Amino acid sequence: MVLPLIEAKNMSRDYLLGDTTVHALREVDLDIYEGEFVAIMGPSGSGKSTAMNLIGCLDTLTSGQFLFEGSDISNLTPDELATIRNGKIGFVFQSFNLLARTTASDNVQLPLLYSGMPRVDRVRVAENVLNEVGLGDRVDHHPSQLSGGQQQRVAIARALVNGPALILADEPTGALDTRTGIEIMSLFQKLNATGITIIIVTHEADVAQFANRIIRFQDGRIISEENNKESVNAEELLQNFKPVDRAG
Numbered sequence: 418m419v420l421p422l423i424e425a426k427n428m429s430r431d432y433l434l435g436d437t438t439v440h441a442l443r444e445v446d447l448d449i450y451e452g453e454f455v456a457i458m459g460p461s462g463s464g465k466s467t468a469m470n471l472i473g474c475l476d477t478l479t480s481g482q483f484l485f486e487g488s489d490i491s492n493l494t495p496d497e498l499a500t501i502r503n504g505k506i507g508f509v510f511q512s513f514n515l516l517a518r519t520t521a522s523d524n525v526q527l528p529l530l531y532s533g534m535p536r537v538d539r540v541r542v543a544e545n546v547l548n549e550v551g552l553g554d555r556v557d558h559h560p561s562q563l564s565g566g567q568q569q570r571v572a573i574a575r576a577l578v579n580g581p582a583l584i585l586a587d588e589p590t591g592a593l594d595t596r597t598g599i600e601i602m603s604l605f606q607k608l609n610a611t612g613i614t615i616i617i618v619t620h621e622a623d624v625a626q627f628a629n630r631i632i633r634f635q636d637g638r639i640i641s642e643e644n645n646k647e648s649v650n651a652e653e654l655l656q657n658f659k660p661v662d663r664a665g
Contacts, residue, residue, distance in 0.1 A: 420487045422582060422614050423449040423472055427481035430467050441467040443637040444481065449616065451582070454609040454648075456625035457618045459634035466587070468634065469618045473506055473585045474498040486582065503531055507576025507584045511591040513568045515560045515575075521547060522556040525575045532579065546574040550604060566597035573604060577613075584608065586617040590624055596658055602627040603651035627651055 425447040432439045442464045449455055449472075459465040470476040471483060474490065477498075483491045485501060493501075502508075515524050525543040534542070544556050550570040560568050569589065576584050586605065590598030606627060609615045617628060625631050626649045633641045 419450065421448040421484070422451045422453075422486060423447065424484040424487075425471070425481065426483075428468075428471060428478060428483060429480045430471060430476065431479045440637050442471070445637075445639055447632070447639065449614065451614055452609070452612050453614055454606070454627075454629045455614075455616045456628035456631045456645075457616060457634065458620065458622070458625050458631060460620060462636075463634040464637040465618050465634045467637075469585055469587060469616070472583075472616065473508060474502045503528055504579055505582050507573075507579070507581040509569070509572050509576050509584060509586040509589050511588040513560070513565075513572045513592070515568055515571060517560050520557050520559055521552060521563070521571045521574075524560075524571055525578050527575060528579045542578060543574070546578050547571070549577070550574045564597070565593050566600060569593065569597075569601050570604070573601075573608075577608070581613070583614045583616065586615065588619055589617060590619075590621075596655070596660065598624070599651050599655055599658065603655060606651050 425445060428442055428445040428447065429440070430442040432441055445468065447468070457465045457468060467476070471478065478491055481491070482489060485505070490498065490501065522540060522543045525546060526539040529539040529542060544553070547553055547556050550573055552567060552570050552574065555563060555567060560571070563571065590601055593601065602624065605615050605617070617624065619625055626645065629645050629648050631643050631645050632639055
């Protein structure tokens with residue numbers, strides 16, 4: 418039997434705001450298998466970002482159980498969760514979260530620095546990953562010298578550098594124009610084709626259509642799941658892409 422990469426049972430998360438308890442997630446059951454490309458959708462306040470934080474080991478459950486690669490991590494310490502994050506999960510955010518005064522290479526090296534890898538090896542690995550995402554000629558550029566799409570590619574390279582089992586992307590195209598956003602989704606599809614599990618969190622239906630499964634949240638619960646049998650091929654879309662003419 419194939420075990421899920423992510424397995425949540427009765428996953429709940431509550432927050433106290435003054436005297437009020439906010440039920441951000443309510444007894445959610447969720448399985449995500451190795452090699453899936455999943456989109457998590459929902460409006461603001463639906464629970465999708467809370468779910469992402471729990472899946473990414475950035476937060477802990479109020480109640481329920483959470484398994485990662487078959488191991489129960491519901492009650493791990495913050496340091497133990499940090500070890501899983503650094504070794505098993507890569508993060509990509511809408512705002513890129515790059516260090517402005519460091520080069521693309523140095524930004525990508527950060528997770529390796531935390532793992533104690535010698536600098537000469539960090540440089541080699543970072544440059545190899547930057548080459549994989551199409552930025553082999555930009556390793557010494559600072560974020561201010563890169564376009565938005567290039568900055569997001571640096572962020573993706575940083576997410577990849579430790580060979581993660583899972584990439585979590587929060588609104589990864591939100592700060593990009595349409596064509597550049599499709600290019601980023603094409604890169605995610607290519608990475609997924611190599612076996613990397615990818616979860617994107619988005620409120621945009623057009624972005625979710627690149628995934629193979631779509632999970633919708635509302636009021637802290639999953640309200641629907643569907644296998645997206647007609648997922649959009651981003652590379653084919655790029656070949657036929659025509660920008661909208663806004664003149665006049």
